[in-house]
Amino acid sequence: MRHLLITLLCLLSPSLSAHDGMHMDMPRGPELGASAAFDSHGRLYVVDAADGHVRLRHSDDDGRTLSAPIEVNAVAERIYAEGENRPKLAFGPHDEIYVSWSQPRTAPWTGFVRFARSTDRGEHFSEPLTVHHDRAEITHRFDALAVDGKGRIVIAWIDKRDLVAADAANKPYLGAAVYYSWSEDGGASFVPERKLVDQSCECCRIALARTPDGHVAAFFRSIYGDNIRDHAYAVLRTDGQDSTVRRATFSEWHIAGCPHHGPGLAIGADGVRHAVWYEAKSAPTIHYGQLDPGHPPQHATTIAAAGASHADVAVHGHTVWVVWNQVCADGYTLMLRRSTDNGAHFDAERAIAHSGGAVGSPQLLTKSGQAFVAWNTAQGFRLIGVAP
Amino acid sequence: MKRLLPLLFLLLPALACAGSLQPLAANDVATLLEPPAHGERIIALWALDCAYCEPNLQALARLRDQHPDEIELVLVTTDGIEQAATIEARLHGMKMDGYPNRAYAEASPERINFLLDPHWGGETPRVLVIRADGSRLGISGALTPAQLEKLR
Numbered sequence: 001m002r003h004l005l006i007t008l009l010c011l012l013s014p015s016l017s018a019h020d021g022m023h024m025d026m027p028r029g030p031e032l033g034a035s036a037a038f039d040s041h042g043r044l045y046v047v048d049a050a051d052g053h054v055r056l057r058h059s060d061d062d063g064r065t066l067s068a069p070i071e072v073n074a075v076a077e078r079i080y081a082e083g084e085n086r087p088k089l090a091f092g093p094h095d096e097i098y099v100s101w102s103q104p105r106t107a108p109w110t111g112f113v114r115f116a117r118s119t120d121r122g123e124h125f126s127e128p129l130t131v132h133h134d135r136a137e138i139t140h141r142f143d144a145l146a147v148d149g150k151g152r153i154v155i156a157w158i159d160k161r162d163l164v165a166a167d168a169a170n171k172p173y174l175g176a177a178v179y180y181s182w183s184e185d186g187g188a189s190f191v192p193e194r195k196l197v198d199q200s201c202e203c204c205r206i207a208l209a210r211t212p213d214g215h216v217a218a219f220f221r222s223i224y225g226d227n228i229r230d231h232a233y234a235v236l237r238t239d240g241q242d243s244t245v246r247r248a249t250f251s252e253w254h255i256a257g258c259p260h261h262g263p264g265l266a267i268g269a270d271g272v273r274h275a276v277w278y279e280a281k282s283a284p285t286i287h288y289g290q291l292d293p294g295h296p297p298q299h300a301t302t303i304a305a306a307g308a309s310h311a312d313v314a315v316h317g318h319t320v321w322v323v324w325n326q327v328c329a330d331g332y333t334l335m336l337r338r339s340t341d342n343g344a345h346f347d348a349e350r351a352i353a354h355s356g357g358a359v360g361s362p363q364l365l366t367k368s369g370q371a372f373v374a375w376n377t378a379q380g381f382r383l384i385g386v387a388p
Numbered sequence: 389m390k391r392l393l394p395l396l397f398l399l400l401p402a403l404a405c406a407g408s409l410q411p412l413a414a415n416d417v418a419t420l421l422e423p424p425a426h427g428e429r430i431i432a433l434w435a436l437d438c439a440y441c442e443p444n445l446q447a448l449a450r451l452r453d454q455h456p457d458e459i460e461l462v463l464v465t466t467d468g469i470e471q472a473a474t475i476e477a478r479l480h481g482m483k484m485d486g487y488p489n490r491a492y493a494e495a496s497p498e499r500i501n502f503l504l505d506p507h508w509g510g511e512t513p514r515v516l517v518i519r520a521d522g523s524r525l526g527i528s529g530a531l532t533p534a535q536l537e538k539l540r
Contacts, residue, residue, distance in 0.1 A: 284509030360493035
């Protein structure tokens with residue numbers, strides 16, 4: 001009996017001390033969700049979140065040195081900044097800086113979409129506002145931000161108000177809706193939000209890109225039939241007309257779950273819609289294709305397979321770049337494939353950077369026709385130039 | 389001494405509730421994947437952001453409680469251990485804090501995802517079954533009754 005008691009005590013104490021240690025060692029500081037962009041002067045800006053503040057840094061030497069951070073929200077609040085959620089950054093026609101993020105609320109899966117702007121290149125920011133007029137304590141998360149050709153600030157997000165209403169009426173509803181709003185006054189206010197589509201994926205980032213005629217288009221994981229999680233494409237109308245949402249991928253991946261894996265979109269000056277997306281119907285796969293909404297994508301090709309995640313795509317002229325994170329033996333490798341014939345063929349993959357620790361999703365940027373990859377790692381933010 | 393022992397047993401669940409969550413680092417994965425001596429180990433992968441995960445965990449817990457000698461159930465969240473307070477609160481809310489619980493020790497999940505199962509891209513819920521004979525089964529998404537049957 002005594003023996004048993006001692007054994008029990010021995011079993012208990014390591015688990016207790018491990019637990020205490022875990023809390024004492026809990027890391028603080030910035031999460032890995034970050035966004036970066038070049039303004040019209042070629043200055044790089046980066047937003048991420050630390051200790052309840054979205055913070056803005058800039059670099060005039062392509063990321064080699066970063067300025068001290070400026071707090072976008074003066075009053076600390078909770079901020080989603082990991083996985084498919086990250087603060088977003090975009091510029092107005094006169095280099096106004098627009099920042100959006102999602103703010104967790106108390107209950108699981110709830111959030112509000114927040115926005116602030118700076119008209120003095122980031123020295124001061126407006127008090128953050130909540131973009132949507134609906135204030136129910138539900139999901140309004142996974143914000144995506146873009147500026148259209150007329151300077152309107154367009155924000156789209158995942159919204160569960162229709163799921164809540166359907167649940168209350170005992171009606172079936174898969175996933176969540178996508179809603180969007182825009183600002184006609186440079187971000188001082190946002191028009192009442194409108195629904196883009198019902199029954200879309202509730203946990204994947206939305207990709208936005210500007211079309212050659214200045215509209216903002218969205219590419220996102222939707223739901224077809226019984227939890228077929230393929231993607232949809234829509235131009236977000238800001239003229240009061242309904243947006244047309246059409247299915248744009250036909251992978252037929254069925255999953256009653258959360259892929260945590262949204263797509264990427266870049267639209268060329270010629271209007272070609274270069275897209276990357278992930279599915280795991282038979283095995284984890286990242287695809288490239290040129291969207292032909294209503295039909296399967298053209299020039300579809302497999303970009304990467306097992307261990308690859310969170311691809312992004314960019315285009316300049318007839319050069320198309322695709323980057324993604326690839327698991328390797330001792331961490332993550334940042335991988336690149338390039339096409340010089342507008343996406344008809346891609347060269348072999350090559351490693352362009354490595355991280356021994358955790359990494360955020362890579363983001364492709366272009367400046368004067370040169371590509372860069374913004375990569376936030378546990379060791380800090382990195383901007384990796386892509387050799388021409 | 390004989391009086392103390394039942395008291396300790398009574399305390400055990402409370403101690404488990406107070407913090408059974410342990411980190412799962414890349415180096416720990418091989419041990420977790422070792423076939424059990426008998427029966428099977430069910431690794432239930434879930435995430436804070438996944439609304440499909442709670443009913444899946446409940447179904448797996450019922451299955452385990454029907455076959456406690458045959459099934460070892462281990463819950464693993466793909467969220468980082470730095471969110472321990474939030475994860476433990478959710479586990480308590482789901483009444484799942486009495487099972488062995490692990491959370492990823494890394495801030496980005498893809499590497500541990502891959503080590504656990506290279507055929508898995510991180511979608512949740514995911515269940516990974518390791519049988520005593522070394523065979524494995526992986527299923528993504530909310531389990532159907534037919535899929536639950538196949539786990540045993």
